[in-house]
Amino acid sequence: MKETLPNPPRMLIRFFRWFCDPYCAEDIEGDLLERFDKRNNNNGKWSAKAHFALEILLLMRPGIIRPLFNNQKLNSLDMFKHNFILTIRNFRRYKNNFIINLLGLTTAISSVLFIWLWVNGELQTDQYHENRANLYQLRTNHPNNDGIRTEPGVPGLLLEEIQAHVPEVALAVACTDAHEFTLSQDKIAVKAPGKFASEEFFNIFTHKAVHGDLRSALSDKSDIVITAALAKRLFNTTDVIGKAMEWHFFQSSKQLVVSAVIEDLPPTTSEKFEFLMSWDYYHNDLIDFKGWGNYYGRIMVVTNPEANTTLVSEKIDQIVEEKQGRDAVDVFLANYGDQYLYNKYHNGVQSGGRIEQVNLFILVAIFILLIACINFINLSTAQAAYKTKEVGIKKTLGASRASLMSQYFIESTLLGLLSLIVAVLLVWTLLPQFNAISSKEVVFQPDYRLLLTGLALVLTVGIAAGSYPAFYLSGLRILSVLKPGVTLFKGNGIARKVLVVAQFAIAVILISGTLMVKRQMDYVQNSNLGYDRENVIYFEREGKLLQETAAFIAEMSNIPGVKAAATSGFMIGGANSTGGIGWEGKAEEDRIEFLETRCAQGSLEVLGVELLEGRLFSKDFGNESEHIIFNETAIREMGLTDPIGKTVRHYSGNKKIIGVVKDFNMKSLHTQISPAFFLFKPEQTLFVMAKIGKGTELATIKQIEEMYKSFNPDYPFQPNFLDQDYAALYQSESQVATLSSYFAALAILISCLGLFGLVTFTTQKRQKEIGIRKVLGSGVWKIIVLITMDFTKMVVLAIVIALPLSYLAGQRWLDNFAYRIQPEWWWFALVGLAALAMSWLTVSAQTLKAASINPAESLKDE
Amino acid sequence: MGKNQLGEFEEVVMLTVAILYGEAYGFAIIEEMEKRLNRKVSIGALQTVLRRLEQKGLLESQLGEATKVRGGKRKRFFMVTNMGRKVLEEAKEQRMQLWNAIPKIAFNDQ
Numbered sequence: 012m013k014e015t016l017p018n019p020p021r022m023l024i025r026f027f028r029w030f031c032d033p034y035c036a037e038d039i040e041g042d043l044l045e046r047f048d049k050r051n052n053n054n055g056k057w058s059a060k061a062h063f064a065l066e067i068l069l070l071m072r073p074g075i076i077r078p079l080f081n082n083q084k085l086n087s088l089d090m091f092k093h094n095f096i097l098t099i100r101n102f103r104r105y106k107n108n109f110i111i112n113l114l115g116l117t118t119a120i121s122s123v124l125f126i127w128l129w130v131n132g133e134l135q136t137d138q139y140h141e142n143r144a145n146l147y148q149l150r151t152n153h154p155n156n157d158g159i160r161t162e163p164g165v166p167g168l169l170l171e172e173i174q175a176h177v178p179e180v181a182l183a184v185a186c187t188d189a190h191e192f193t194l195s196q197d198k199i200a201v202k203a204p205g206k207f208a209s210e211e212f213f214n215i216f217t218h219k220a221v222h223g224d225l226r227s228a229l230s231d232k233s234d235i236v237i238t239a240a241l242a243k244r245l246f247n248t249t250d251v252i253g254k255a256m257e258w259h260f261f262q263s264s265k266q267l268v269v270s271a272v273i274e275d276l277p278p279t280t281s282e283k284f285e286f287l288m289s290w291d292y293y294h295n296d297l298i299d300f301k302g303w304g305n306y307y308g309r310i311m312v313v314t315n316p317e318a319n320t321t322l323v324s325e326k327i328d329q330i331v332e333e334k335q336g337r338d339a340v341d342v343f344l345a346n347y348g349d350q351y352l353y354n355k356y357h358n359g360v361q362s363g364g365r366i367e368q369v370n371l372f373i374l375v376a377i378f379i380l381l382i383a384c385i386n387f388i389n390l391s392t393a394q395a396a397y398k399t400k401e402v403g404i405k406k407t408l409g410a411s412r413a414s415l416m417s418q419y420f421i422e423s424t425l426l427g428l429l430s431l432i433v434a435v436l437l438v439w440t441l442l443p444q445f446n447a448i449s450s451k452e453v454v455f456q457p458d459y460r461l462l463l464t465g466l467a468l469v470l471t472v473g474i475a476a477g478s479y480p481a482f483y484l485s486g487l488r489i490l491s492v493l494k495p496g497v498t499l500f501k502g503n504g505i506a507r508k509v510l511v512v513a514q515f516a517i518a519v520i521l522i523s524g525t526l527m528v529k530r531q532m533d534y535v536q537n538s539n540l541g542y543d544r545e546n547v548i549y550f551e552r553e554g555k556l557l558q559e560t561a562a563f564i565a566e567m568s569n570i571p572g573v574k575a576a577a578t579s580g581f582m583i584g585g586a587n588s589t590g591g592i593g594w595e596g597k598a599e600e601d602r603i604e605f606l607e608t609r610c611a612q613g614s615l616e617v618l619g620v621e622l623l624e625g626r627l628f629s630k631d632f633g634n635e636s637e638h639i640i641f642n643e644t645a646i647r648e649m650g651l652t653d654p655i656g657k658t659v660r661h662y663s664g665n666k667k668i669i670g671v672v673k674d675f676n677m678k679s680l681h682t683q684i685s686p687a688f689f690l691f692k693p694e695q696t697l698f699v700m701a702k703i704g705k706g707t708e709l710a711t712i713k714q715i716e717e718m719y720k721s722f723n724p725d726y727p728f729q730p731n732f733l734d735q736d737y738a739a740l741y742q743s744e745s746q747v748a749t750l751s752s753y754f755a756a757l758a759i760l761i762s763c764l765g766l767f768g769l770v771t772f773t774t775q776k777r778q779k780e781i782g783i784r785k786v787l788g789s790g791v792w793k794i795i796v797l798i799t800m801d802f803t804k805m806v807v808l809a810i811v812i813a814l815p816l817s818y819l820a821g822q823r824w825l826d827n828f829a830y831r832i833q834p835e836w837w838w839f840a841l842v843g844l845a846a847l848a849m850s851w852l853t854v855s856a857q858t859l860k861a862a863s864i865n866p867a868e869s870l871k872d873e
Numbered sequence: 874m875g876k877n878q879l880g881e882f883e884e885v886v887m888l889t890v891a892i893l894y895g896e897a898y899g900f901a902i903i904e905e906m907e908k909r910l911n912r913k914v915s916i917g918a919l920q921t922v923l924r925r926l927e928q929k930g931l932l933e934s935q936l937g938e939a940t941k942v943r944g945g946k947r948k949r950f951f952m953v954t955n956m957g958r959k960v961l962e963e964a965k966e967q968r969m970q971l972w973n974a975i976p977k978i979a980f981n982d983q
Contacts, residue, residue, distance in 0.1 A: 041898075070916060072917055
């Protein structure tokens with residue numbers, strides 16, 4: 012029969028088929044056509060078409076539009092249950108893969124959780140103050156011959172000026188850095204870190220009172236505010252308002268009354284102090300160097316929310332300039348809460364700091380997670396060869412692509428969830444060890460943020476790890492899967508190889524990066540700074556030690572284990588610095604900052620400083636206080652030739668140069684050696700310092716303690732070690748070094764796990780091939796080489812890619828140090844070889860097993 | 874059976890399906906309704922109601938054989954189920970009760 016009737020618009024039909032519920036699409040379409048024909052016959056084709064369109068529009072109503080999901084009206088819970096059971100069965104069936112994935116993901120998720128805890132701790136540091144948005148610390152930029160130095164210190168006199176003349180500043184406080192002082196009460200004496208702060212302190216910083224009123228807690232010179240923990244140490248109770256105690260430092264001491272007790276500081280504080288004393292007392296009674304040229308104060312301000320900080324900085328800078336009579340420094344505001352993470356300044360410009368480590372570890376976390384996900388993807392695509400039949404049959408039976416995808420996503424998410432649970436348990440049990448390694452006080456509190464992070468992790472892992480199998484497998488065509496002889500996965504092998512290469516490349520980068528950090532830290536810790544810091548102990552000169560110094564030193568020198576003893580003002584990092592030195596030929600623009608160290612008889616000898624010219628201080632020469640010793644750098648920078656006997660102007664009077672010592676680094680190796688000088692001021696030396704013989708440290712210190720007790724029964728004996736002080740300078744780098752070495756080890760572990768899974772799978776799949784090869788006369792060794800070569804190629808490629816990258820990254824990190832190692836090519840070669848060896852070791856057992864199977868075994872069933 | 878209260882349109886559709894016994898598919902139902910009741914019915918309106926009634930269990934449906942007409946699309950034939958019959962009868966009874974309860978006088982003085 013000839014079809015002469017006009018047809019309804021195809022577009023509209025297609026549109027209808029798209030939106031209509033497939034359940035009723037066919038019969039409704041039939042009805043539509045029938046009606047179209049009828050109308051066409053009765054009213055003509057235009058009317059028919061118009062009505063057709065109208066009918067279709069009217070069909071767009073809830074009962075007819077296709078539902079979003081499960082068009083087959085399956086119970087979705089049943090479907091989920093089904094997928095769940097399948098997942099469990101798959102886990103059981105491929106035990107190896109399951110265990111490898113679980114191990115890998117658990118390790119990765121625990122690492123990520125640890126890093127998250129650590130990063131979180133860093134990010135929250137100093138963020139608990141309610142004023143944090145408008146809370147600033149004043150900092151000063153000091154221009155000198157080598158560029159601009161940025162310091163936290165400002166003249167203490169500035170506080171009152173700011174309060175009086177800068178209306179944008181709502182609150183301002185002056186304080187000092189925390190220092191260890193001796194506190195005593197009745198017969199109890201303890202050492203505790205404390206600082207001086209002016210009245211507004213508690214209005215600016217957020218601290219909770221246990222007892223007492225914080226608003227007026229620092230108004231009197233004899234007020235002291237202590238933490239609950241310190242109160243317990245001193246009084247055994249926290250209810251101690253109004254109790255008396257005594258504070259001691261060097262030649263001063265002060266009777267104090269407890270005015271308030273505050274809660275212990277949270278672990279997220281950057282400055283741990285246990286007590287606060289009045290700034291008034293410090294400023295007016297204690298220091299004798301009040302002046303606009305001395306930067307002994309730390310000033311924090313809270314600005315009005317609408318104030319422009321640049322303008323405020325300028326105003327304050329103006330005040331300083333007027334008072335100093337010249338533009339010697341630039342004052343600027345730095346957000347107090349940001350200072351912990353952004354603590355480095357280069358030439359007066361903020362240039363990172365701890366935030367770099369935070370970012371580094373976030374990167375490491377992402378890398379580790381990536382490696383674990385790659386494992387999962389690799390193993391499941393390798394498995395896919397087995398699963399294709401399953402997919403084909405399911406599709407034949409009418410499974411939609413979406414339902415297949417959901418199965419794979421459920422599988423990976425479930426695995427992620429399982430790993431998360433194990434990882435949380437692991438993190439929870441290993442936290443004390445982690446805290447010990449990272450020297451942090453990270454607490455593991457399951458809160459909503461952690462819950463969210465965990466869920467985000469599981470979802471990331473689920474989606475990232477499940478995506479490839481989900482999209483790839485579900486997209487397979489039924490025919491090509493079920494028809495025998497059709498080869499699948501042609502490109503798949505390459506994708507898998509790329510993933511393995513990426514994985515190993517990341518692991519190698521992490522390892523060689525760690526190696527470089529470790530090398531540099533070793534170099535820093537062991538390099539000869541020009542003075543002896545091994546086995547040098549020091550403690551503060553207090554109590555009777557102030558008067559009976561000579562007797563004490565003499566008695567101490569008699570202890571057999573003590574090699575040398577003296578009082579000294581030497582401190583690692585430099586005690587004081589000054590620009591107040593004038594010399595012959597000093598030019599107007601010369602600005603040299605010298606480190607100033609006060610010495611007594613024998614101070615420099617204890618440190619083992621090498622003398623280049625002249626002599627060291629000695630009591631045989633009478634009045635040494637008119638004399639000065641410089642280091643090499645100082646002489647060079649001042650441009651003095653033949654310095655011995657020349658006179659320089661010190662701010663306390665003229666001094667004659669009697670000696671030049673070899674350069675030694677008083678600060679960290681981050682910085683170049685600074686110019687330094689030494690003055691003979693025995694009465695102002697804060698410490699007793701002693702060099703102890705090797706091997707008898709414990710016994711000697713014990714003897715010193717007994718002797719100390721006989722002089723100073725009321726003071727706690729607390730010796731410090733110079734090398735520990737030095738190590739503390741690199742604390743944050745050491746942390747990075749230790750933590751990153753653990754994470755690098757984990758990264759390679761996870762990569763090897765993945766490799767192990769892959770090789771297990773490949774050897775299984777190639778069993779028949781191996782059998783046939785052996786039948787045809789191939790030896791075990793040849794087969795091992797054959798299989799190993801596959802993996803070796805990938806690992807070598809990974810190494811080739813990774814090494815240059817890690818070299819560049821390492822160079823950038825080393826730029827932080829003024830004195831640094833030069834990375835040697837053979838370290839990288841070593842890392843490469845180690846990675847290769849690891850991968851060989853990983854595959855060896857499986858390869859050997861596969862290669863030594865009797866061909867009769869592998870070929871018998873077919 | 875209070876829950877299965879039928880709407881007016883629903884009732885008409887069910888009655889039409891019953892009338893067309895064995896031949897009740899979408900197009901035929903519309904034709905029948907337009908012929909008998911002289912009202913315009915869109916496919917969308919009808920299909921939604923059919924769907925709903927089927928879900929409620931008052932109608933059941935079956936696909937017929939494919940034929941050459943209507944583009945080879947199969948027809949879906951609807952039947953009133955036993956439950957559907959009961960509901961229809963109930964509705965009818967209720968109406969009758971109401972009719973019977975009207976006092977004669979009410980409609981007399983028109």
